[in-house]
Amino acid sequence: MTIPILSDDLISHVSGLVAAYITTQRNRYIHVALPLSINQRTAMAGFFSSQLLDETRLLVLNEERVDNPDFYPMLQRMGFDNLPDQATMAAVTFADCVVSHGYCTDELLFHELVHVEQYRQLGIPKFADLYLRGFLSGGGYFEIPLERNAYALGELYGRNHSRPFSVADEVGRWISEGRF
Ligand SMILES: [Zn+2]
Known part of the structure; x- marks a missing residue:
């Protein structure tokens, strides 16, 4: 695993490319993605705002896979050998649009909706910047604080589906504590 050191200017540049x-x-998939089903909304209702549940769109891809960013080869030439491969992810979330590779379980949907909430509070440019910086400083996908937040809240949900908590409050708390 290699994480080369990048200059601040280069990090800002790549962060713009990620955004x-x-x-x-998001713009490619949003028009073919669908609103959440009644069952999905019911399962998520105690954890996410009704506005988020109304506005989020979900696309289930069966054959197709989400493309990796076209700047990956540039980063690979610089020495990055552990860039997250979008095709192997269970799902990828682009702002308000969740794209799932195959059937989307409630656990997977929950994880992705935490990202939707993160995007709602941070905006795309800040989300992209924090995601990239988290990857660079942590050494890989699982060390990215935005992912750790989604996995931690997903674990709470997984432990007890019938004990509601506000994901918006939790994401807000992580932001105010500077944990991203
Ligand atoms: Zn994630």
């Missing part, structure tokens, strides 16, 4: 990738993918 552009997220926006492009």
Whole structure:
């Protein structure tokens, strides 16, 4: 595993590329993605705002896979050998648009909706910047604080589906404590 050291200027540049990738993918998929089903809304209702549940769109891909960003080869030439491969992810979330590779379980949906909430509170540019910086400083995908937050809240949900808590409050608390 290699994480090269990048200059601040280069990090800002790549962070802009990540944000552009997220926006492009979101705009590509949002028109064919669907609102959450009644069952999905019911399962998520105690954890997410009704506005988020109304506005989020979900696309289930069966054959197709989400493309990796076209700046990956540039990063690989710089020495990155552990970039997250979008095709092997169970799902990828682009702002308000969740794209799932195959059937989306409630546990997977929950994890992705935490990302939707993170995007709602941070906006795409800040989300992209924090995601990239988290990857660079942590050494890989699982060390990214935005992921750790989603996995931690997902674990709480997994332990007890019938004990509601506010994901928005939890994400807000992580932001105010500077944990991203
Ligand atoms: Zn995630």
